[in-house]
Amino acid sequence: MSVDRVKAFESLIQASTTAPLLLMPDFVLPFMLYVDSSEDVLGDALHQVQIINDKPVExxxxxxxxxxxxxxxxxxVVMPHLGLRKAKLLSGRMCF
Structure with missing residues (x-):
């Protein structure tokens, strides 16, 4: 393996093991849903602002x-977003 590939792999490990890690949901606080679609893929990201180390962090x-x-x-264009939310968020399917 080249040095560039080793550095890229180490960078990938660092990025996947540090923030942003998934937060535990706090059902008292509001949620934010970010929705995106392209010709091939539909995607949603559920976020929340929580207090971490005395600072608000999304x-x-x-x-x-x-x-x-x-x-x-x-x-x-709008309908795929609604289909994804209905299929995965409203049906109670686990997020990942």
Missing amino acids: GPICFIYRQIKATDTRYG
């Missing part, structure tokens, strides 16, 4: 994504 609670299926192409 962090992710969960990430949800899925690849667009052929039947999803029948909807308009």
Whole structure:
């Protein structure tokens, strides 16, 4: 392996083991839902502002994504977002 590849791998390990890590949800505080879609993928990120070390910090609670299926192409631009939220958030499926 080249030095650049080793550095890239170490950087990937560092990024995946440090902030932003997933926060535990606090159901007293409000949630923020970020929604995005492209031609191939739908994705949502559920965030919340929590107090960490006496500072308000916005962090992710969960990430949800899925690849667009052929039947999803029948909807308009807004509809895939609604389908993803209905399928994964409202059905009680676990976030990851």
